[in-house]
Amino acid sequence: MTIISTDKIINWIERYAGHIAEQKDYLTELDSAIGDADHGANMNRGFQAVLAKKADLQNKDVGALFKVVAMTLIQTVGGASGALYGTFFLQASAAAGAKNELSPVEFGTVLDKGLAGIVLRGKAAIGDKTMVDALQPAIKAFKYSIGVGDDFKKALQNAVHAAEEGLKSTIPIVARKGRASYLGERSAGHPDPGATSTVLLFRAAAETLS
DSSP states (O other), rough: OEEEEEEHHHHHHHHHHHHHHHHHHHHHHHHHSSSSHHHHHHHHHHHHHHHHHHHHTTTOHHHHHHHHHHHHHHHHOHHHHHHHHHHHHHHHHHHTTSSSSEEEHHHHHHHHHHHHHHHHOOOOOSSSSSSSSHHHHHOOOOOOHHHHTTHHHHHHHHHHHHHHHHHHSSSSSSSOOGGGGGGGGGGGTTHHHHHHHHHHHHHHHHHHHH
């Protein structure tokens, strides 16, 4: 049976931080069209701060590991990104508890709790042009795939595909939440920055966890 160890989770976070660093200018460019023009810079600052605490992540259970990530993001990332991604990892921490490893089913539960935290915090739903448009279908695809007996690698690949499709769905719609909603009809025609960084999160998972 596939086991997701804390070492793999640390690798996931590191890979995600690398993707954010590589794409920070693009993420900020996207945010400049419909937001505060700081998503890439903020996310990169937060995850570089997480990387600086790698020693604190070692030899911790999964819940404690996620909590370090969460609190670091909340303390160092400005704007909505810090609050939302921090909430995601904080709720994931509570769901993981003191486990030292997760099964694919348990990983799905952890993701679900993270999503629920974001929805509660941001009051966003599918179609509002937020990170939820990529996050929710990705988690749904992952859990469905595991449920029908697909292996972990395929389930993660399905999650990436669903996240990418969710991101594409944000392009034509008018934002109903966040700073982008202030633009009204002008927010249409642009991909959502948060949904874009969410795709990177699942790409990093597919590249490291399986």
